[in-house]
Structure formats: C-alpha cells, structure tokens
Amino acid sequence: MGVDGHARASDGAAPNPPPDPAGRGLSEAEFRSAVGAVEHAVDARYEWDAGVAIGGFLEGLREGRILGRSCSSCERVLVPPRMFCERCFRATDAWVEVEATGTVQTYSVCHVAWDMRPLDAPELPAVIAIDGSDGGFLHVLGEVDPADVAVGMAVEAVWKPVGEREGSILDIAHFRPRRGA
C-alpha cells in the first residue's frame, strides 16, 4: 500500500476509488453550453377513464347541471357522484341534480402556478361544499378580492358559454360570491 493509503497498481490490487472524484456540479452556463449535450422530451401521454359516475357528472357539466348520486340508505347525495356508497357498502340509487351553489369549505391563495411560474394575479383554489349534497369538489374562485374570501362564504358557479363546454370540470369557469347572499 502507498503511504497515502491507496493501493498502487504495482501492488496487483485494484486501486481504491479516488477520495475526491474530479466530477463536480455544472454551473448553469456550463450546463447550457456543454459540447455533445442532448435534449429530448418524452411524449408521456395518458388517458384517464372517467367511469360511469364521473362520466355522467362530466356530461352533466356540459349541460350546465351538477349531478350527484343518491343513497336511499344513508340519505346522502354524493357529489361528485359515485356508483357505490362507501358508508353503506351498497350501490347508490339514482341520479340527482343539485344546485350550482355552495360554500367555501377551505381555500388557498396561490402566487405561483403548479410548475412554479410566478402568477401576476393570485389564483384562488377552493373546495366548494355543494348545496343539497354531502360532498363538494376542488375548483377556483373568481370575481373576488383574495382579501374578501372567507371559509363559509356562499358562492355560485359561473358557467362557460354553451359552445365552449366540453364535458370538463372547467365547464364551470369559476365560483364567485353568491349574488344577494
């Protein structure tokens, strides 16, 4: 062994890995200018099968209606709908249309988008408890100053124009404070 504790090739044994590998992190400029660099984007597409319950829910949104499923055992209306009541452990019974109104159950004021882009105007994601149902769903608030938002605030759906709806949760443009509430 050498005095530095590392095996030498002449010892016949493999040398140890170097204690200070010459590799290091690259600066942004080095990363961008590196000779021989390769850029690629994986085409990662997918399709999500909405199923019977959410499929019906989305079709309802296209028609400007919020649909739920009722369970006659626990007398709940499930929004978004499920074909199975997880509380009673039985199939739900019927489609029910509920009002496109609700209350803010919880909300957040977001200053960055999902990919960390700064937003000029903050977005207001909120869970809306839908009136006449046992459920609710995540959406965004609009036509409101972030400082005026409060848990429990009454809100109503603002629908996209009929021609722009595509059977998507975004067929509701946003929820706004309920007029006259």
Added chain:
Amino acid sequence: MLERISRPSAVRRWPGSIPVGHRYTPGRAGEVFFTALRDGGVLLGSRCSHCDLVYAPARAFCERCFSELVPDTEVGPGGELTSFTIAFVDVDGRPFDLPVTYGLVRLDGADTVLVHSVLDPGDEPLEIGQRVEAVLRPEGDRTGSILDIEGFRPQPART
C-alpha cells in the same frame, strides 16, 4: 343496480400529457470526446493501464477498478461489427421508407463497443466480425454530436 355501458363511445376518457423534457450532458470525458470529434475528426478512448483496457468512446472512470481515466488514446476509424439489427420502424413505430441497420462497433484499439448505424450494407449480407469504417461529416458540418459520425460503412473482407 350498477349501470352497464353498452356503447363504448359513452365511456368518457380524459386525455392528458406530462411534460418530461431533459438535457443530458456527456460529462468530462464525453465533452473531450465530442470536442475532438468535432474539431479534429478523431475518435478518442480512455486507457486503463491497471486493467489494460481501452474504453471507447472515452469515459472518466474504469468501471472495473474505479481508476480515474483521461481520454488519451486515439482509436478507429476502422473497427469490427460485433452485432447488428435491421430496423423497419422507428422508435415511435412508424415505418421507415428504407430499413435502417444499427450495429455495435468495436473500434480498432478499443475493447468496448458503441452503437451506431451501418451505412449502405448493400446486397452482401452483413456478418458478425465484419470490418467497418467510420464515415465522418465534413469538418464544417460537425457540431459535437455522435451524429458527427454519419455511420459505419462495411469494408470488403481482407484477403
């Protein structure tokens, strides 16, 4: 009872995509390799004197003994075809107009192989062990890419 779907078109599918872009830098040895290829038209390997092996393309470490290596050994441009395959569709499954032959080439002076395309195989069937030679792009067209090598052209058998 649960509803059953009788019309497949009634199934609502929601399409989406995930942006997964990346940039791969070839590292210290790789940058030396590509710079030498671009500017000098030479192919560099790294010799491990401990293992008596030459890696080509050049790399920074010996994978057997972890010694640090430097791109110090010129290899090729001739070499030996150690394996090949003939592709009729591209990576996305789209048919090629003409089939493309890919091969593993052990460059002369090297102990490892690299993957590249085999140019103009012609009517003579390729064989494992066939002599091939690197065809480089003209100097001004080279960008520091593995595609600065256009491919490997089969050579007539030595007599």
